[in-house]
Amino acid sequence: MKFDQPAQTNPIDQLKVVGRATDRVDGPLKTTGTAPYAYEQYQAAANPAYGYVVGAAIAKGRITAMDADEARHAPGVLAVITAGNAGKLGKGSHNTAALLGGPEIQHYHQAIALVVAETLEQARAAAQLLRVDYARSPGAYDLAAVRDTATEPAEAMPDSRVGDFDGAYARAPVKLDASYSTPDQAHAMMEPHATLAAWEGDKLTVWTANQMIAWARSDLAETLGLPEDKLRVVSPYIGGGFGGKLFLRADVVLAALGARAIGRPVKVALSRPLMFNNTTHRPATLQRIRLGAEADGRLTAIAHESWSGDLPGGGPELAVQQTRLLYAGANRLTALRLAVLDLPEGNAMRAPGEAPGLMALEMAMDEMAEKLGLDPVAFRILNDTQVDPEKPERPFSQRRLADCLRSGAERFGWHARRSPGSRREGNWLIGLGVAAAFRNNLVMKSGARVRLDRHGMLTVETDMTDIGTGSYTVIAQTAAEMLGLPLDKVAVRLGDSDFPVSAGSGGQWGANSATAGVYAACVRLRERVAERAGIPPAEASFADGQVRGGGGRGMTLAQAAAEGELVAEDSMEFGDLDQRYQQSTFGAHFVEVAVDYATAETRVRRMLAVCAAGRILNPKSARSQVIGAMTMGVGAALMEALHIDKRQGFFVNHDLAGYEVPVHADIPAQEVIFLDETDPMSSPMKAKGVGELGICGVGAAVANAIHNATGMRVRDYPITLDKLLPGMPERAELG
Amino acid sequence: MKSFTYEKAQSPAEAAAAAARIPGARFIAGGTNLLDLMKLEVETPAHLIDVNGLALDRLEPLSDGGLRVGALVRNTDLAADARVRRDYPVLARALLAGASGQLRNKATTAGNLLQRTRCAYFYDTNQPCNKRVPGSGCSALEGLSRPLALIGVSRACIASHPSDMAVAMRLLDAGVETVKADGSRRLIPIADFHRLPGDTPQHESALAPGELVTAVSLPPPLGGKHYYRKVRDRASYAFALVSVAAILQPDGSGRVALGGVAPRPWRLESAEAALPLGARAVTEQLLAGATPTQQNAFKIPLVQRTLSAVLAEAQG
Numbered sequence A: 001m002k003f004d005q006p007a008q009t010n011p012i013d014q015l016k017v018v019g020r021a022t023d024r025v026d027g028p029l030k031t032t033g034t035a036p037y038a039y040e041q042y043q044a045a046a047n048p049a050y051g052y053v054v055g056a057a058i059a060k061g062r063i064t065a066m067d068a069d070e071a072r073h074a075p076g077v078l079a080v081i082t083a084g085n086a087g088k089l090g091k092g093s094h095n096t097a098a099l100l101g102g103p104e105i106q107h108y109h110q111a112i113a114l115v116v117a118e119t120l121e122q123a124r125a126a127a128q129l130l131r132v133d134y135a136r137s138p139g140a141y142d143l144a145a146v147r148d149t150a151t152e153p154a155e156a157m158p159d160s161r162v163g164d165f166d167g168a169y170a171r172a173p174v175k176l177d178a179s180y181s182t183p184d185q186a187h188a189m190m191e192p193h194a195t196l197a198a199w200e201g202d203k204l205t206v207w208t209a210n211q212m213i214a215w216a217r218s219d220l221a222e223t224l225g226l227p228e229d230k231l232r233v234v235s236p237y238i239g240g241g242f243g244g245k246l247f248l249r250a251d252v253v254l255a256a257l258g259a260r261a262i263g264r265p266v267k268v269a270l271s272r273p274l275m276f277n278n279t280t281h282r283p284a285t286l287q288r289i290r291l292g293a294e295a296d297g298r299l300t301a302i303a304h305e306s307w308s309g310d311l312p313g314g315g316p317e318l319a320v321q322q323t324r325l326l327y328a329g330a331n332r333l334t335a336l337r338l339a340v341l342d343l344p345e346g347n348a349m350r351a352p353g354e355a356p357g358l359m360a361l362e363m364a365m366d367e368m369a370e371k372l373g374l375d376p377v378a379f380r381i382l383n384d385t386q387v388d389p390e391k392p393e394r395p396f397s398q399r400r401l402a403d404c405l406r407s408g409a410e411r412f413g414w415h416a417r418r419s420p421g422s423r424r425e426g427n428w429l430i431g432l433g434v435a436a437a438f439r440n441n442l443v444m445k446s447g448a449r450v451r452l453d454r455h456g457m458l459t460v461e462t463d464m465t466d467i468g469t470g471s472y473t474v475i476a477q478t479a480a481e482m483l484g485l486p487l488d489k490v491a492v493r494l495g496d497s498d499f500p501v502s503a504g505s506g507g508q509w510g511a512n513s514a515t516a517g518v519y520a521a522c523v524r525l526r527e528r529v530a531e532r533a534g535i536p537p538a539e540a541s542f543a544d545g546q547v548r549g550g551g552g553r554g555m556t557l558a559q560a561a562a563e564g565e566l567v568a569e570d571s572m573e574f575g576d577l578d579q580r581y582q583q584s585t586f587g588a589h590f591v592e593v594a595v596d597y598a599t600a601e602t603r604v605r606r607m608l609a610v611c612a613a614g615r616i617l618n619p620k621s622a623r624s625q626v627i628g629a630m631t632m633g634v635g636a637a638l639m640e641a642l643h644i645d646k647r648q649g650f651f652v653n654h655d656l657a658g659y660e661v662p663v664h665a666d667i668p669a670q671e672v673i674f675l676d677e678t679d680p681m682s683s684p685m686k687a688k689g690v691g692e693l694g695i696c697g698v699g700a701a702v703a704n705a706i707h708n709a710t711g712m713r714v715r716d717y718p719i720t721l722d723k724l725l726p727g728m729p730e731r732a733e734l735g
Numbered sequence B: 001m002k003s004f005t006y007e008k009a010q011s012p013a014e015a016a017a018a019a020a021r022i023p024g025a026r027f028i029a030g031g032t033n034l035l036d037l038m039k040l041e042v043e044t045p046a047h048l049i050d051v052n053g054l055a056l057d058r059l060e061p062l063s064d065g066g067l068r069v070g071a072l073v074r075n076t077d078l079a080a081d082a083r084v085r086r087d088y089p090v091l092a093r094a095l096l097a098g099a100s101g102q103l104r105n106k107a108t109t110a111g112n113l114l115q116r117t118r119c120a121y122f123y124d125t126n127q128p129c130n131k132r133v134p135g136s137g138c139s140a141l142e143g144l145s146r147p148l149a150l151i152g153v154s155r156a157c158i159a160s161h162p163s164d165m166a167v168a169m170r171l172l173d174a175g176v177e178t179v180k181a182d183g184s185r186r187l188i189p190i191a192d193f194h195r196l197p198g199d200t201p202q203h204e205s206a207l208a209p210g211e212l213v214t215a216v217s218l219p220p221p222l223g224g225k226h227y228y229r230k231v232r233d234r235a236s237y238a239f240a241l242v243s244v245a246a247i248l249q250p251d252g253s254g255r256v257a258l259g260g261v262a263p264r265p266w267r268l269e270s271a272e273a274a275l276p277l278g279a280r281a282v283t284e285q286l287l288a289g290a291t292p293t294q295q296n297a298f299k300i301p302l303v304q305r306t307l308s309a310v311l312a313e314a315q316g
């Protein structure tokens, strides 16, 4: 099915199931521990052996000698896989560095071996017996130091110039020129990358934890040099991904190689200390923002430049992309620069681009409002735009940013905000902060198959994944709505490359695109059912488990399938509506912080997000997505940072004790409001994504609240207490 | 983790004797620190002596009015004990500021005192670390040193001692009761229990080979107001950047000990005389001669400000 015209009224608009707060259908499996994650696929393959991944001890250089003899002869060891005996390996199109390194080493903890043994403990013990000699090469590990060598990544995002930025900036009566930095960050999801691999002849099945089944399959095929039809990728439950599981990683490749070597299934999970340097991370950025405005607050000049680094062949962090669209202003410049760094591979993490980009841009907007003497909410509304500022002939499909800001301000009690550093409660300095949230709505082709059996049970099959987001549930809701069934008559099967290819989970495109694919398949199934019932498809209506036509003709869906299962398959393909209309999601984040005057510890006291993101398919799981993302935004603002050892070239704090993410005690009351909205340009679902919108802008809202509390502006994230201490008032000064 | 042999000790004296006799033997209590280090092969004991069955899990009043805390009393139980909460609230607060509920259920008094540093390089066996491999160098000195120590350190090692409980024990002038391999018993003042790194950062305590901690005895209660203020990057479940333990008396006298700044709980009795002069004077004496790195120099003003807030609270 092709979606190239705005959506009309369709069965989803009935909202009998869709749009209602619905418990996750996979919830009971999760809470009872019976959802089989990759490492717990006990039924899938009998008697697996265990693999333990060994990471490189240097960041850049070569292995000059490797002695695996002792490891091979250790108790229980079945095989030691290295680049030397793995055979020729290719590289997946989404990977930058090789997933099995050696002799060349491209980054710290790049996998160099898999030790396979009867038990995990034996494999782990033997892994330490591997003797490896290295010759180090000098590498680049410090973004600031190599900043000036960075070049324009023209393929990823060329520089964009509109009007005459330099001239307009020079003429602007009010100006801001400020630099910001965001650190490298880790996804730090609960479930590590894990895979169980089993061969049957020349066919390989991997049970793994992956967000994008089709990418995993094609990249695995490329890496192992096998045709795709010999590979099956299964990933029904995923314990968090945040972009860290978008790609094929070493666990899959090494489990497959290990299983082939010993002729027996092998399972592999990355150990926690490996996760930070072996896999991908959100790259650090250095950003410079220049804003020029008229005295009345209208922006006339906007420039946003961002520097990031990656391994050779890697890509930039797209930290300026929102700046092309967020605010009006006739003269604009956005530019990315990419340097070569020999740190682990940078790649997507929840809201890549916007998350770090808005941490800078929305702090700059706060600073500019202050310079202009304007309220930050009013300043943003003043510079709102209903069209793409670079191409004014191109409107937004929906844009209710101003509504989000206005209604949020009212709800949050924004009027109570005082001038910086002037509100105190006991030992706490109190501040309020606001930031706009913005994230593009991406649409991706997505397919599904639906089966109706003679009990009237509908089964949906698609390779869509549920990474804890609630995909199972919104897909069940969609199918139930389309066929007029209650939720308990719908079964959803996800995450299997034997199923039709879907959009997968990434870029917050999953829920809207995947349900649109299910919609398409259900439209086909409705036709088949109507046919069976002898009703012209256009006249058929589906409700209460029945199909009905004019004159009361009809039957139950079970009857329609009595003679044999009815199966329909289709996919949703998206036309050029996203070219003709800019589709984005919007929000406003409001944050209240308290900063301890003595220790400069920041504690968030209240948070509110108002989101305008099309139809909300399941308010309950959508809220979960947004509060989770807000939590991550607090982490980014206050504590999360991978610390680089600039001599050795690696992230030092590579465990969950050293890489701090927020705990319950850090997160206060969170409120989420979704504006009532549908976007007929996005899909027949009229929905958009929310999973990433929730993190966009949060960091800046926290930072702006800290400024309001203390009067201090910290432009280098995270805003830890050591950065605030030098400017904190003495006790005597507090009065 | 390397393979190891295991025994359940039958009595404290036998445990100590076995530990001294068997090469590479270590005691295991809650295992919350030792097992993690064994999985990473930061520690590779050849033999574990499980001391959990030794009936050292009691709290007993002492004839002088103090309290004896068995070496195996769990952190949770110690923090919840009514006598501790009434007479030694600083200890209860320090305990509850540490780790998580689950960990405190397992963690023991002796294990807590003897837990090892959280220096990130200590945990990564690819990196030089004098504490893990004597003579290999200290990666933290010019690396990630933000969480580490700035006083009592040496060029060989700037690791900080991570315990909260130990800071309160030092403040209270606890005594560590032990039994040695030859069966003899002794009492080690807590001030002498943890060693400074010098050139041998691998040696962390005054214990002789095989010596087993059997209890920690607390002197009679001191009265006064008790404070344990732990400063950290997140609100819970994080090690202290700095912590300030204090007992302050109505007459302005008192005691102060610090966590997060030194290789052991940091207290200088001489500095306490300056309490009536305020936080700056006390901090100047407590941290005189500190050699911070660029990354952890902030701990000096942080200590002073935190102590200042504690003193203000005591007065108000």
Ligand SMILES: Cc1cc2nc3c(=O)[nH]c(=O)nc-3n(C[C@H](O)[C@H](O)[C@H](O)COP(=O)(O)OP(=O)(O)OC[C@H]3O[C@@H](n4cnc5c(N)ncnc54)[C@H](O)[C@@H]3O)c2cc1C
Binding pocket: A657, B026, B027, B028, B029, B030, B031, B032, B033, B034, B035, B051, B071, B097, B098, B099, B100, B103, B106, B107, B108, B109, B110, B111, B112, B113, B114, B115, B162, B163, B164, B165, B211, B212, B213, B214, B237, B238, B239, B240
């Ligand atoms: C994630 C995490 C967070 C933490 N956060 C904090 C925190 O915020 N604050 C804090 O203070 N602590 C924290 N801890 C540390 C925790 O308090 C210690 O791990 C615990 O107290 C150790 O006690 P245990 O009984 O488990 O010791 P074990 O691991 O069993 O032993 C530790 C050491 O003590 C030795 N030992 C044990 N008993 C005896 C004995 N009777 N005599 C002689 N030697 C003995 C062992 O041989 C070993 O070397 C944290 C730990 C973890 C894992």
Ligand code: SF4
Binding pocket: B117, B119, B120, B121, B122, B128, B129, B130, B131, B132, B137, B138, B139, B140, B141, B148, B156, B157, B158, B159, B201
């Ligand atoms: S500070 Fe101590 S523990 Fe850390 S690397 Fe240096 S020697 Fe090792």
